[in-house]
Amino acid sequence: MKYPQVILPLRYTLNRYCLRNYATTKRITQNLISCPQVRLGEGKLLYLLISIYMHGETLFSRTIVRGGRAKKHLYLYDEVREELEELGLCSKALGGGMMNINTKSREMTIDGKCKTFGRADHHLTKEILLGTPEYKNFKITVGK
Structure with a gap:
């Protein structure tokens, strides 16, 4: 027994x-x-800083940046979450903000905050963007 x-x-x-x-x-x-670390659009857009990980393994995570033209950050997060679920990955939004990307003059401004997920760490976002070959030659300005 x-x-x-x-x-x-x-x-x-x-x-x-x-x-x-x-x-x-x-x-x-x-x-x-x-999974690509950065996926952004062109012009003025909303962005999210997202932590992705395997289910139950939050210790081994990656931080990615996703941006696009959406009405709210929540809609953008829903799109990203669906994409990641197809790959078998879980996600957690770390915060959001706004970006203004000008590819002709190779300038970018990061500022603002998200009402739903809070303010993203814009300096971390800048470091991630400068670490990618696509945006390493951009002049990135971090606002409030």
């Missing part, structure tokens, strides 16, 4: 940590690594 009390917690632990489907985890890890 005491065996089920001992075996059930052990079985739960094995299923949770040791017997996880290796192929699925490997595929999701590859999706996490290959």
